[in-house]
Amino acid sequence: MPDDSDNSIRTATAPADALAGAGTVPEAVARPPVVLVIEDEPTITEAIRFILQRDGWVVRTHDRGHDALECIRDGQPALVILDVMLPGRSGFDILQAMRAQPGLAQTPVIMLTAKGHQQDRARAERDGASLFMTKPFANAELVAAVRHLIGQPPA
Amino acid sequence: MTLNILFAAALGYVAFLFAIASLAERHAHRLRADGRRPRLLHSPLVYTLSLSVYCTAWTFYGAVGYAARSGLEFMAIYLGPTLVFVGWWWLLRKLVRVGKAQHVTSIADMIASRYGKSNAVGVVVTVLAVVASTPYIALQLQSIALSFGAFAGDPGLAPRQVALWVAAGLALFTILFGTRNLDANEQHPGVVIAIAVEAVVKLVALLAVGVFVVWGLADGPGDVLTRIEAAARPEWQLQPARWMGLTFLAAVAIVTLPRMFQVLVVENADERHLATASWAFPLYLFLMSLFVLPIAVLGLEIMPEGANPDLFVLTLPLATGQDGLAMLAFLGGFSAATSMVIIAAIALATMVSNHIVVPLWLRLHPDAAPGTPGAVPGPGAGSMRALVLNARRLSIAVILGLGYLYYATSGDGAALAAIGLIAFVGMAQVLPALVGALHWRGASRLGALAGLVTGAAVWLYALFLPSFGQDVMLSAALLADGPAGIAWLRPQALFGVDGLDPLLHALFWSLALNALAFIMVSLVTFPKPLERLQSALFVNVFDTEGRGDGAAPGWVRPRSDPGATDETEGLLAMAQRVLGDHTAQVFFRDEARAQGKEGFLPDPTPAFLDRLERQIAGSVGTAAAHAMLAQITGGRFVSVEDLMAVASETAQIMEHSAQLEAQSEALSRTARQLREANERLQKLSVQKDSFLSQISHELRTPMTSIRAFSEIMMDDQGLSAEEQVRYAQIIHDESIRLTRLLDDLLDLSVLEHGQVNLDIQTASLSALIDGAITASNSVQPERAFSIRRQPEREAITLQTDTGRLKQVFINILSNARKYCDADPAFLTITVRQRAGRVSVDFIDNGSGIGKESQALIFEKFSRLTDTQQAGGAGLGLAICREIMLNLGGEITYLPGQGGAAFRVSFPARLTPAPQGSAAAGAPLGGTGDANTPSGEPATTAVAAKD
Structure with missing residues (x-):
């Protein structure tokens, strides 16, 4: 299957200091960086988990919107992969809430959407998503995005 | 016959009139209480007879004198009104329609109302009317005094004393029946009936004398005609210019004289009565004029040289021993004089009280504005109603007093007819403003004022003041050489026009300059919003039928006013004082009920305020009514600009009315349909977008899993067999x-x-x-x-x-x-x-x-x-x-x-x-066998056709 260049990294809009900060925090606490996947479709969750674990990341998952923010706050992940259409609370909502919280304002976020509206992309950028990816995506693309945002996986 | 019998007859006659008037009043009141209209009072016959106040003592006695002096010229006085009633009927109809629609109380009120409810205009017309009418009233008193003297055969009888008693008696009668109630329509059924009776008496009297003269003294009509031929004098030769001028003057007088306006418009009970009057009143005039010339000619023949021809109607029967006929003639003349005085006094008193006394009182008591919310009606403030009634009573007394004074001071100098014509010219000054009011939207308040003042000034200077005789009001030198020797300003030869009959001269110049000033000033001034509104209501009165009162938004206000109730209470308090407690309460209750409200406090909607103003205007005149309402509701109305907008809008709607409305309705209907169609399309478009977005989501979700796992299987060779099966299963x-x-x-x-x-x-x-x-x-x-x-x-x-x-x-x-x-x-x-x-x-x-x-x-x-x-x-x-x-x-x-x-x-x-039937089976006919090979249920229950 040919690679979808649509979902390239050029949409990254995260501020530089946010990237830098995100890269250093896990090392400071000497804990393996965690990628938190918030996605309600079980097979997609399973695929992402497989792909990122294979690349060396610790992956946690969560499958609903309404308590996703608490999950992020408690887990202090290095990166959040956030679906837009979630039961209970939309991904945009969660992103906004994150950006309003001091501890989570800098955490990199990759938004995933199956709708692919242009205005959704614009909204994600405005609300401070680091990346916006449309489903379906290439596995390599997701891996590259994660590495771009939080560096190399721990050896 | 002794004087005592004469006095007794006069008193008896007056008592008879009193009885008729009070019976009629009581009858009307009783019927009105039952909600019915008095039929007799509202008959076209009574209306027509009441119009005969046009025929005063001047007509009764004076026409004969006029004929004796000038031949057929007197006919012009009858011809003018006849022309108006027969040929200018539509103007009268418009006058009556507007007068009733606006609850007009007098000619001054009519003109003031048209020109933006301007009290200044009202005051000018009032003053003009009082000045012009005073000599006329004096004339009536004089005629009665003279007839007493002639009857008694005692020239030494103190005529002034008689005149004083007559004036006092008439004042009493007028006050009793003219100010009995403060009716919204300002109608006086008792007075009108009395006037109608008097009209019959004077017609019968004159006809009786005429018949006596033609068949008693002469030998029938043929003989009379021969005698007229023989008696013809050189000065009887008709002067066409003067004849035409007099005809015109009389035509104008029939609508402008205050008393004529009173009976023609104010006392009119039904517009349709005009149709009867249009032929019946000319007929009445014709009968009144029928025997004038015979009486004059035979009087000149029979009566001794030097006998006053103005009294031939009375003296001819007396001289021939016909005492009964003479008594009838006396009562006829008495009727003619008294009916004129009564109606003129009522009309003038209404004008004086509404345009001078009440506005003055309002100005002097700004704080005690009647009905101001919270203002306690102190004993000093008194009731507005009482104020208005007392102002009328006082005005009646003052006007009759003025008439008596004029009579007493001017002596018996001027001939009766001359005074009448002078008054005619004076009131004719109202004509340009009146005609403009009804027919010219562009006529403005300032134009009306300018015309009235100019015309009145010329009239005073060129006719009224000189009429007192040399050196009484104007010096002989001024009359001869003009003021300060300026020849072209000589009162009776203005602008060098010399040799013209003084009356015609004054009539021409006063009306010409009046009309010129009126038109010029109207053209260069811009009417105020209220004037524009009123002008539309007056000029287009026939177009606005059926539009309801709401079509005349004299009052404009913003919606939802929290102080509305307070304000309505104030209005009610004021209305009670003006209209009387009961009438005001009934009016307010009906208005509230019409708005669907209980109690006595309707919302002060523009339509309500408009009706209230007209109701109150019926008692105190439009200018004062407007001022009073504005005082209570003042400061809470919209700006002049807004009013202007409404005014032009109203004018426009009235002018293009139905057509435009229908057009705009169709347009707005189309616009609404377009808007609705657009909204439907937009809604559809939104639905379609959302549907496509949903489909995208539903398609991309499984595709994501399929792509991800197929890539995993392609990339990763180290997958366990279990993993491979599981991932293949997911893809499947x-x-x-x-x-x-x-x-x-x-x-x-x-x-x-x-x-x-x-x-x-x-x-x-x-x-x-x-x-x-x-x-x-x-x-x-x-x-x-x-x-x-x-x-x-x-x-x-x-x-x-x-x-x-x-x-x-x-x-x-x-x-x-x-x-x-x-x-x-x-x-x-x-x-x-x-x-x-x-x-x-x-x-x-x-x-x-x-x-x-x-x-x-x-x-x-x-x-x-x-x-x-x-x-x-x-x-x-x-x-x-x-x-x-x-x-x-x-x-x-x-x-x-x-x-x-x-x-x-x-x-x-x-x-x-x-x-x-044609199709071979259902293309998508689900069999209900929803099981798929994977064992997953077809949860949407549509059979999967794989």
Whole structure:
């Protein structure tokens, strides 16, 4: 299957200091960086988990919107992969809430959407998503995005 | 005959008039209390007779004198009104219509009202009317005094004393009947009846004297004509210019004289009476003039040289010993004089009190404005009503007093007819403003003022003041050489026009300069908004019929005013003082009721204020009424600009009226339709966008899993066999899901567009339900799920598209299995049949569907659950709804049943649609066999055709 260049990294809009900060925090606490996947479709969750674990990341998952923010706050992940259409609370909502919280304002976020509206992309950028990816995506693309945002996986 | 008998006759006659007037008043009052209209008082005959106040003592006695001096010239005085009534009837109708519509109380009020309810205009007209009428009233007093003297045969009889008594008596009568009530319409039924009776008396008297003269003294008409021929004098030669001028003057007088306006417009009970008057009044005038010349000629023949021809009507019967006839003639003359004085006094008093006394009082007592909210009506403030009535009474007394004074000081100098004509010219100054009021939208207040003042000044200078004789008002030198020797300003030869009859000269110059000033100033000034409004109401009075009072928004105010109630209370307080407690309360109560409110306080809507103002204007005149309302509601009305906008809008609407309205209505209808169509399109467009976005989501989700796992399998060679099988399984399942979604979409599309071919079969309902239960058992087969049924009721033979119906049942049952959250879960199927329709209820024992969601569940993509385990794309119930529509039935959610409850109802026998027979079977005919090879249930219950 040919690679979808649509979902390239050029949409990254995260501020530089946010990237830098995100890269250093896990090392400071000497804990393996965690990628938190918030996605309600079980097979997609399973695929992402497989792909990122294979690349060396610790992956946690969560499958609903309404308590996703608490999950992020408690887990202090290095990166959040956030679906837009979630039961209970939309991904945009969660992103906004994150950006309003001091501890989570800098955490990199990759938004995933199956709708692919242009205005959704614009909204994600405005609300401070680091990346916006449309489903379906290439596995390599997701891996590259994660590495771009939080560096190399721990050896 | 002694003087005592004469006095007794006069007093008896007056007492008779009193009796008639008070009877009529009482009769009218009683009928009005019953809500009926007094027929006699409202007859066209009474109206016509009341118009005869035109024929005063001047006409009764003076016409004969006039004829004796100038021959047929006197006929002009009758000809003018005849022309107006016959030929200018439409002007009179307009005058009456406007007067009634505006509740006009006098000619001054009419003109003031038209020119922006301007009191200045009202004052000028009032002053002019008083100045012009005073000599005229004096003339009537003089005629009565003279007739007493002539009758008594005692020239030494103190005529002034008689005149004083007559004046006092007339004042009493006028006050009693003219100011009895402060009626909104300012009508005086008692007075009008008395005037009508007097009209008959004077006509009968004059005719009787005439008949006596023609057949008693002469030998019939032929003989009289011969005598007239013989008596003709050189000065009887008609002067065409003077004849025409007099005719014109008399024509003007019939509408401008205050007393004529009073009977013609103010006392008019019904506009249709004008139609009768248009021929009956000229006839009356004709009869009045019939014997004038014979009496004059025979008087000149029989009476001694030097006898006053003005009294021939009286002295001829006396000299020939006809005492009874003489008494009748005396009463006729008495009637003519008194009727004029009474009506003139009422008209003038109304003007004086409304335009001078009340406004002055309002200005002097700004704080004690009647009805100001919170103002305590102190004893000093008194009632507004009492004030107005007293002002009228005082005015009547003063006017009659002035008349007497004029008579007493001017002596017996001027001939009767001359004074009458001078008054005519004076009141004729109102003509340009009056005609402009009715016919020229551009006429302005300042123009009217300029014309009135100019005309009045010229009249005073060129006619009125010189009429007193040399060196009385104007010096002989001024009359001869002009002021300061300026020849072209000589009063009787203005601008060098010399040698003209003084009356014609004054008439020409006063009216010409008056009209010129009126037109010029009107052209260069811009009327105020209120003037524009009033001008529209006056000029277009016939166009505004049927538009209701609301069409005349003299009052404009913003909506929803919190102080409205206070204000209405103030208005009520004021109205009570002006109209009297009872009348005001009835008016307010009716207004409130018309607005659908209880009590006495209607909302101060513009329409209400407008009606109230007119009601009050009926008592105190438009200018004062406007000022009083403005004082109470003052400061809370919209700005001049807003008013201007309304004014021009109103004017426009009136001018283009129906046509424009219809046009704009059609336009706005089209605009509304376009707007609605646009809204529908926008809504559709939004729905379509949202649908496409949903489809995108539903397609991309399985595709994401498929792509991700296929890439994993391609990239990663180190996968375990278990992993490979599991991932291949996911790819497979997701592919099935994609296919199912596409099938659902296609099915829905076909159903929605009504292109479905129904495959009508015969089957029993119980067999269909059996099949549906079997098919849905594969949904979460591990769960315990029991179903309660009523086999005896299910024994119904159906003739319908059984495959489609089963599809609906499967969907409902599958949903129940998926979503019923009770443990143990069970579902009840209840069947009812009535009138060929079958309804099947599916009710489970779960927690059901929330109220807010019940309306949504039949919409596309309306999946309510959180998880993807439901499997479907949320199209199932949307498809069910479409299927049931196609089967002539429906599927509904039954709220309040404890659990989720769906009712499917449909006709037991569906008559096949005509187009259905040609197709070979249903293209999408689901068999209900929803199992897929993977073992996953076809949860949307649309058969997967893989």
